[in-house]
Amino acid sequence: MTTTHTRAPSAETKAPRRSALLQRDWSLLAQRLGALGIILALWQAAVLTGLLPSITPTVPEVTLGLWTAVTSTSFWTALGQTLSAATAGWIISCVLGVFLGLLIGPLRWLDRSTSVTVEFGRAFPTIALMPVILLLLGATTSMQITMVVLSALWPVLVQSILGARRLDPGIADTVRIYRIPRLLWFRRVLLPSALPFVTTGVRIAASISILAAVGIEVLTQVPGIGRMITLAQEAQRWDLAFAYLFFAGLFGWTVTALLARAESSLLAWNRQASG
Amino acid sequence: MTAPQSIHTGSLDVLGGEVLLDVSHVSMGYGDGEHEKRILEDLNLKVGHSEFVSIVGPSGVGKTTLLRGLSGLLPPKRGTVSVAGQTITGPHPDIAAVFQDYSRSLMPWMTTRENVAFPLQGQGVGRRERNRRAEESLEEVGLSGQGDKYPWEMSGGMQQRVAIARALAYHAKVLLMDEPFASVDAQTRFDLEDLVVNLREALGVTIVLVTHDVDEAIYLADRVIVIAEKPATVVDVIETGFGTVRDQVDTKADPRFQDARGRILTRLRKA
Amino acid sequence: MKTLIRAGWTLWLPVLLVTIWWFASANSTNIYVPSLSRIVEVLWRDISSGLLIDAARVSLTNLAVGLLIAAAVGILLGLLIGETRRLRLILDPYIHFFRSVPQSALVPLIIGAMGIGAAPKIYTVAFACVWPILLNTIDGVRGVEPTIRSVSRVFGVPKLLYFRRVVLPGAMPQVVAGLRVALPIGIVVMVVSELFASNQGLGFYILNSSATFQIPETWGGALMVGVIGYIIVIMFSLFERRVLSWYFRSGAL
Ligand SMILES: Nc1ncnc2c1ncn2[C@@H]1O[C@H](COP(=O)(O)OP(=O)(O)O)[C@@H](O)[C@H]1O
Ligand SMILES: [Mg+2]
Numbered sequence: 190m191t192t193t194h195t196r197a198p199s200a201e202t203k204a205p206r207r208s209a210l211l212q213r214d215w216s217l218l219a220q221r222l223g224a225l226g227i228i229l230a231l232w233q234a235a236v237l238t239g240l241l242p243s244i245t246p247t248v249p250e251v252t253l254g255l256w257t258a259v260t261s262t263s264f265w266t267a268l269g270q271t272l273s274a275a276t277a278g279w280i281i282s283c284v285l286g287v288f289l290g291l292l293i294g295p296l297r298w299l300d301r302s303t304s305v306t307v308e309f310g311r312a313f314p315t316i317a318l319m320p321v322i323l324l325l326l327g328a329t330t331s332m333q334i335t336m337v338v339l340s341a342l343w344p345v346l347v348q349s350i351l352g353a354r355r356l357d358p359g360i361a362d363t364v365r366i367y368r369i370p371r372l373l374w375f376r377r378v379l380l381p382s383a384l385p386f387v388t389t390g391v392r393i394a395a396s397i398s399i400l401a402a403v404g405i406e407v408l409t410q411v412p413g414i415g416r417m418i419t420l421a422q423e424a425q426r427w428d429l430a431f432a433y434l435f436f437a438g439l440f441g442w443t444v445t446a447l448l449a450r451a452e453s454s455l456l457a458w459n460r461q462a463s464g
Numbered sequence: 465m466t467a468p469q470s471i472h473t474g475s476l477d478v479l480g481g482e483v484l485l486d487v488s489h490v491s492m493g494y495g496d497g498e499h500e501k502r503i504l505e506d507l508n509l510k511v512g513h514s515e516f517v518s519i520v521g522p523s524g525v526g527k528t529t530l531l532r533g534l535s536g537l538l539p540p541k542r543g544t545v546s547v548a549g550q551t552i553t554g555p556h557p558d559i560a561a562v563f564q565d566y567s568r569s570l571m572p573w574m575t576t577r578e579n580v581a582f583p584l585q586g587q588g589v590g591r592r593e594r595n596r597r598a599e600e601s602l603e604e605v606g607l608s609g610q611g612d613k614y615p616w617e618m619s620g621g622m623q624q625r626v627a628i629a630r631a632l633a634y635h636a637k638v639l640l641m642d643e644p645f646a647s648v649d650a651q652t653r654f655d656l657e658d659l660v661v662n663l664r665e666a667l668g669v670t671i672v673l674v675t676h677d678v679d680e681a682i683y684l685a686d687r688v689i690v691i692a693e694k695p696a697t698v699v700d701v702i703e704t705g706f707g708t709v710r711d712q713v714d715t716k717a718d719p720r721f722q723d724a725r726g727r728i729l730t731r732l733r734k735a
Numbered sequence: 736m737k738t739l740i741r742a743g744w745t746l747w748l749p750v751l752l753v754t755i756w757w758f759a760s761a762n763s764t765n766i767y768v769p770s771l772s773r774i775v776e777v778l779w780r781d782i783s784s785g786l787l788i789d790a791a792r793v794s795l796t797n798l799a800v801g802l803l804i805a806a807a808v809g810i811l812l813g814l815l816i817g818e819t820r821r822l823r824l825i826l827d828p829y830i831h832f833f834r835s836v837p838q839s840a841l842v843p844l845i846i847g848a849m850g851i852g853a854a855p856k857i858y859t860v861a862f863a864c865v866w867p868i869l870l871n872t873i874d875g876v877r878g879v880e881p882t883i884r885s886v887s888r889v890f891g892v893p894k895l896l897y898f899r900r901v902v903l904p905g906a907m908p909q910v911v912a913g914l915r916v917a918l919p920i921g922i923v924v925m926v927v928s929e930l931f932a933s934n935q936g937l938g939f940y941i942l943n944s945s946a947t948f949q950i951p952e953t954w955g956g957a958l959m960v961g962v963i964g965y966i967i968v969i970m971f972s973l974f975e976r977r978v979l980s981w982y983f984r985s986g987a988l
Contacts (some may be wrong), residue, residue: 191952228829242848306752310930312921312968313575317960319930320945320953347814359568365554366535367583367634377582381573396835404667416942418840422847429973430844438836445835458573 204423246428251435254428258436267439271413274330275402278337282394286342287387290349291379295356308349310341316404328410333402340401341394352383383460388452395448399441403404414440474687474703476558478512484670485511485534485638490543492533493695503529505695506543511594511638514668516661518685520678522732526696527674534672535561547638560631562624564643569627570615576602577611585734588699594633601633602626604667605659619650625659632667641673645680654712657684657709665708678732682724683715700731741842769951778955787940787959793962794936797853798925801860809865809908813872817906823873834870838863838920838929846932856928856936863924864917871916875909875922904957913974918971922964937963 233248235241246254258264293299293307319336326332356379364374380387406415414437421430476563478622481713494500503526511517521527532538534545536555544551547558551672560583563569598693602611605625615623627700631639641660645653661684664671675681681688682704690700702724716720753771760770781787816822841859879902887901897921905912927936937960944952 206791214891217824220821220829224825224829224973244848262473277769290890298744302748306747306748307967308969309749310917314919314964315956315960315961316930317941317964319957320941321767321957324953326946330810355766357568359563359565359847362537362561362563363569365537366559367586367630368555368557369583369586377574377585378571381571386572400839403837404923406841406844407839408789408927408930415837419843422843427844427848430847434836434840434844437840438832441835441837442832454577458616 200306220318232379244425244427246431251431254426254432255435257429258432263416264433264436267412267414267417268436269414270330271399271402271406272440274333274411274413275337275398277403278343279395279398280333281334281338282398283345283391285338286345286394287349287380290346290385290387290390291353291375293346294350294353294383297378300350302353306347307343311347311390315340316401319408320407326416332409333405333411333413336405337398337401341397343385344393348386348393349383352386353379355386356358357383385456388456391451392445392448395444396441399444402438406423471602472703472705474701475700476508476689476701477510478515481512483510483512484515484548485509486544486549487511487534487545488544488546490569491546491695492538492540492629494529495540497665500541502541503512504533504691507691507696507698509689509698510608511672513637513669514664514670514703516664516671516686517673517689518687519672519674519689519691520680520681520728521674521676521696523676525691525694527691529562529640530691530696531640531674535559535640538592558637559640559686560634560638561640561642562627562631562634562644562674564646570623572614572616575611576607576615576618576626579615579626580611580633583630583634584656591622597635598629601629604632604663605629619652620648621656624648624656628660628663632663632669637670639669639671640673643675643677643700644673646675646677649729653680657712658712660684661708661710678725678728679716682721682728683710683712688724688728690731692732700728701725739859751793751887759810761949767773767950770953773951774954774958777949777951779953781955787937787956788938790935790937791959791963793853794925794929794938794960797936798854798860798921801857801916801925802864802921803866804857805921806914808861809868809870809913809917810903810983811877813869813910814876814902814906816869817876818872818898818902823877826911826982830866830870832867832875838924842924842928842931849931851934856933859928860921860924864921867916867920870908870912871909872906873914875913876908878909908979915971915975918968919964920965926960 229248232241235248236245282312293303315336318339321337322339325464360378360382364378369378378402402413403415405411406413406417407419410416414433418433418437420428421427480628485580487507490504490507491502491685492504493500495501495557498540506680507530509517519527519530533669536552536559539553547556548550550556552559571582574582577595580601581589581594584597589597599608605628607622607625607629608620610618615626618626621710628644644660645656648656657680660671660673673681673682673684682702685704686706688700688702688704689698691697692699705720706718757771760768761772763770778787816826838859841862845859845862846855848883849858883901883905888898892901923947926938929936933939933942937956940955941953941960944956
């Protein structure tokens, strides 16, 4: 998972000259919209010709469904519920994962002792524990948050350990020579040094948190956007189900985009320093 | 002042005055017990206040190991290191260090000023005072007004100046330098050498510098300690007698410089 | 001796944790927390009777077929889109959008539309897994050395051969990275789809046990899925090291 995410942004993302950018953007935008039109037209054709299952809603139906969704309060409530459960679980995962990871990473004996356990936790498909946790905690928000934490903790933990391990020996010597106190070392040296790795973990954890929160809602009675999708499907309101799915995607995409932006501004020094 | 025209064989003791750094019967190595790899054997050296001592030896002889011992990063297997009469057991407030790899000892997430002030923050110095001292040290190394830059916005030579400024701001009595100019180009290297010479004169810090570069060792030092062999021991000590002022052209053309150079190179070739 | 010490260092914690679990749960009075010995017992019973083996075979077949479809589609499209700059620019936002859809939300739609057989589960896995593979393949194709490209062009290498012998191997490290990201997603989606509605497979075993209040079986099934997922991921990283040995050896990492 790490290689894909820790790659430095390529030089290609740098903005070209302003005027050229504006011109190119217009034609690109037009082409993107055109592509969207083609995708939608293909969908419509597939529904009409019976290529897709008969219950699949047509493009106008879904469009109407989107409108129905945004104008209903239950949709916004559900979105809020999913968002708050995912966020709560995500924050707990981040705090716990960073703390444990930065504790484990620099201590060789602890690192070695925990490596198998951490590896197991990361590879373990946590969602499989859902029925058990459901038995223990019931279909409650705390069950949902527990599941989110159990799923999202691992990437943060693993990335934090990796980040803490790579503290430069030159910097480690410097810190010892100048007798930097433990707390200051943690805050001003270990944390920033591990940050490029930690943020990757935090970003992966955000996607996983949403995935887990929605998954729990799909499978249990816990309210939220996932539950709305299941209910719409059970009521045969396919237009609404697709609309909710679209918003779930939009939500996931927004979170990913926002985090990527926050990360790149937070880590300006890292991009520069590593050339 | 009547400058002697020939070099002297120096002593491992100070010429006169107080001893600041006292290295006594120090042996160092890696590993324990029968697996131990002995690097340095029974090294003795006394360094006085404001003295500049170079330790020169071939690559891999154990110079970095020795400096890690002097700085308290790596405890000697036997013997003691003491500073101002106090035996050190680990990093000590009177000792600062500048390493060869400047790019790896500065923290890229801190500005230059923050890097220089960071050790002071660790000592609990207030923000204003530490910024003042950082600015002062940056000025001393010729980087006034560059405090807001990040290390990676600077050239290698400038980064090494920052590392020196950080050591100065710490107000340590002894400054240890491990091949500090090995990774910069020749001109920058001369500038940095002269900077260190001037700092020593202006601030009176005591400097112990290790290098594999014989010219550099002679040019900078009052006393040159030559170490060689395996495990390493002191094989020669030379008193340069240049005083506190140096000139890249004149000093290096001085017959004493040439004598010392020939003598050390011959000695190292034998080893 | 050395390896023994190393094994001791890495294994003491897991062993300790399992031991604690074993004894702490031994006299459990909470009916939802059966003793570990009881869980192991029922697991062993259902494994030796072949029940769990069959269930695992069903689940893993669905997973494997879904992943294969995702890999085939993702790599082919990825090669095509990656090589065509314009297409890449146009489709980029859409691919990222689909990549961001919480894949678990697809489950009710696809299963609701297609029923509870194997096909909808395979499609769900395939649909969820195709995006990371596609994105990474595109990245990998883009990363192929421009000099290697122009050399192939100069020598007039035929298009198909060029794809097969130049672009694909060049993009391989990224393709495999995409598979690595897709694998756990596939496992999660497989489990969710089986827990949502199924009549066979590991998810069904868990679902059925909890519905009939067979608590040790529920725990056992969950652990079984977890351990299988773990083994798959570990095996994949071994496979990866094999396939990409040239890449690791060349120090490109
Ligand atoms: N951490 C270590 N463990 C074992 N041997 C070491 C270690 N560091 C250095 N050495 C060995 O000690 C010897 C001296 O190294 P060093 O002090 O770095 O030499 P110098 O700085 O003079 O080039 C070398 O042979 C080197 O291989
Ligand atoms: Mg060295």
